[in-house]
Amino acid sequence: MSDPQIALKRWFHEKTAPHGAKKALADATGYTPTQISRMRNLETDDPKKRQEIPLDMIEKAARFFDSLPPGFEGMTQWLDHHVDSEKTVPVVGYVGAGAEAHFYALSDGELDRVPAPENAGPETVAVEIRGESLGPLFARWLVHYDEIRSPITSDLINQLCVVGLPDDRVLVKKVRNSKSKTPGLYDLLSNAEDPIFDVPIAWAAKVKSMVPR
Incomplete structure (x- = not known):
């Protein structure tokens, strides 16, 4: 896994770590909690337990958590729902x-x-x-x-x-x-x-x- 992907995974892992965050993000984005668990998995290269974070989820997660992940600092239009x-x-x-x-x-x-x-x-x-x-x-x-x-x-x-x-x-x-x-x-x-x-x-x-x- 490349360094940018590692940084992105760590950001996603931290944001979805609080109790209830993974399920709430699933409800808000249409992804399943299982898919989100695979996206946040940092420990394995097993394709059955790991999934890359697709771009649409990166955008949805940035909007949901009001936080830009590493490598996407310029995407300020994603934040605050353009308040x-x-x-x-x-x-x-x-x-x-x-x-x-x-x-x-x-x-x-x-x-x-x-x-x-x-x-x-x-x-x-x-x-x-x-x-x-x-x-x-x-x-x-x-x-x-x-x-x-x-x-x-x-x-x-x-x-x-x-x-x-x-x-x-x-x-x-x-x-x-x-x-x-x-x-x-x-x-x-x-x-x-x-x-x-x-x-x-x-x-x-x-x-x-x-x-x-």
């Missing part, structure tokens, strides 16, 4: 223990305003992660979303979403079709908590981006 300091979006709630977003009855519906990601639209909002329900790495990160689907649509299955339930809980979870195959019910998955099985979903929105605050 536009002139444009902001509202923070509408906090994601706390149990991944429940608690919304407060403010007159303008906002708790704060934060810089908007490049892909922000007129409906984009943010929630702030409080606690470690998505893993300790993501405490106080911002989760951006829009395009609320009610009812949920099939393209959100197996995606990390902000999910509203009929009992008014709002969760950040990966949505999966119910194992029981009961029509209208879904399973909700996360890193640090047990799955929630067989629940109806009132609305859902795919997570657009997650950035440190």
Whole structure:
């Protein structure tokens, strides 16, 4: 393995080392945790246990961790989701223990305003992660979303979403079709908590981006 590849692997290994980071990166990028484990493996040349890091994953990981890897220092367009300091979006709630977003009855519906990601639209909002329900790495990160689907649509299955339930809980979870195959019910998955099985979903929105605050 060449020196640049070793430096890249070490960067990737360090970024995905905290508890929950590998699973969260998998949810955000579409790669499997097994593939990510192979990409971060520094100890073997066995092709069954090691995988080179493809360019699209390097870019996605740089955006996700808001950090440029060795050899890619010039790719500043990858950072901060091209945050536009002139444009902001509202923070509408906090994601706390149990991944429940608690919304407060403010007159303008906002708790704060934060810089908007490049892909922000007129409906984009943010929630702030409080606690470690998505893993300790993501405490106080911002989760951006829009395009609320009610009812949920099939393209959100197996995606990390902000999910509203009929009992008014709002969760950040990966949505999966119910194992029981009961029509209208879904399973909700996360890193640090047990799955929630067989629940109806009132609305859902795919997570657009997650950035440190």
